[in-house]
Structures are given as structure tokens and as C-alpha cells.
Amino acid sequence: MANAKARLSRVRISSLRLEILAVKVARKSGKFSLFESLLQQGFDYKDGDIIVVSSKFVSMAEGSVVDMRRIRVSKKARALAKKCHMEPKLAELVLRESDYIVKGVPGFLLAIRDGMIAPNAGIDKSNVPKGFAILYPRDPFASAEGLKDAFLANLGIKVGIVIADSRLMPTRIGTTGVAIACAGFEPVEDLRGKKDLFGNVLRVTFRAVADGLATMGVAAMGESDESTPAAVVRGARVQWTNKKLSWRDMAVAPEQDIYLRGLKSEL
Secondary structure, X not given: OHHHHHHHHHHHHHOOOOEEEEEOOOOOOOOOOHHHHHHOOOOOOOOOOEXXXXXXXXXXXXXXXXXXXXXXXXXXXXXXXXXXXXXXXXXXXXXXXXXXXXXXEOOEEEEEXXXXXXXXHHOEOOOOOOOEEEOOOOOHHXXXXXXXXXXXXXXXXXXXXXXXXXXXXXXXXXXXXXXXXXXXXXXXXXXXXXXXXXXXXXXXXXXXXXXXXXXXXXXXXXXXXXXXXXXXXXXXXXXXXXXXXXXXXXXXXXHHOHHHHHHHOOO
């Protein structure tokens, strides 16, 4: 009986309790302080919190919003727009924002930027005034690092930051979350060499920690008029770090990606 109680006690101590809390923020226009906006509603941030912030909210704070009327369209963009049945000015923006274009489908250009594939390079026309488009932050990892440092300097607490976007998954209906940048913790956990429940050695498994946290945050934020551009994940187990991160800590080369390789291969 005593041994059973001891085992039960150990299970309780080691159990993981996660809280996901949406952070409501008043609607903003023009450039603004990202850190101050997250404090306005009096949310009680705590040491060890992971703060997930919408990439679009970061972009708005930094002024990464484009007036589509001012876009001049190149010949290449016109040709792509005609081929993919899309607005020429949007095609021009995608070309400017991409490292390269993978492929085009009606209405979209599948583009890679900083190691991540996204329809139309992540450019969005929702949650901005009509006639405008919102881009990804110019340097999302620097934005995440700066926000992390602001919490430490002003509130004296250590937090992790995830800048998240919503994303379509292959063959699935609806959006989930993906981390385009993070700061304060390791974004990927290498599980190679560890064993599964049946003693099999894991040989290729990595855990996408930042992407998992992004998905939690995006689920709490919503996708329409909720006015909750951030969420706090409390109780998450992460490996904290002070090193400066980049997209290379989270991405594989296109030629290593299983989906892209599969599309190119022949059976």
C-alpha cells in the first residue's frame, strides 16, 4: 500500500499542466509598440510563460503594411499572374517577398522565404483596411528577441516568444499554427537515440516544439474578429536558451523536405 501511494505521488509531481490563455488587445492602426500593446489590458504575465504573438500583429506594429495602389507590376509578375489567374499586384508582391517560387496554382504562388513554404509568401489581405496587404515581419527573429528582452528588462521575467501564423496543412481542411520565429527556447527537440514505449530506438524523430506552441496559441487566438492577437502558453516544458536563433534552427532545405521530394519523384 505504501509503495502504491509513493508511485501515485510521483505521478502527480511529474504530471504536466498546461494553460492556454488568450490575450485581448484593442484594435490598432499605424505603427505602435508591440510590448506596450501586450500590457494594455493588464494581463498578468509570469516567469516561464511562452507568449505566442500573431505574425500579422507584429507586422502591423512594425509597419509592414503595403498600399496596393502604389505597387508597380513587372513583366515577370504579369506573366505569373496570367498563368495562375491572380491579381498582378499581388503576384508582384509575392515575387518581392520570396526567396524563390516553387510552383503556382490558380490564385496562389507557392513560395519559400527563409526556409518556409507559404502560399503567396504569407501575404494577407485580411485584418487590414481594404486596398492594403500585410506582409511578414521584416526580421521576425529579431522581433521575437526584442520582445523577449523587453519583458526581462521591464517586468523582470523570463519568457519565451513565438511569432506564429496560421497555415494550411497538406490534404487537410482548415488552418493550424506554425512558428515563423521564436526566442528564448530551443525550437526543435532532437529525439534521435531515445527509445519509444516498445524499446525501439528513434532514428529520425525531431519534435517541433515551437510549431506545437504556435498551434496552441493560434487555436486560442481565433481567425476572425476576436481581437486576440496573442496567447500565453503556461506550464510548457521547453529547453531555455539565450542564444540568438534563426530560421536555420527550424527548417530543412527544400531538397530534404519529404513533401517536395515526394511531388518530384516518380514511382
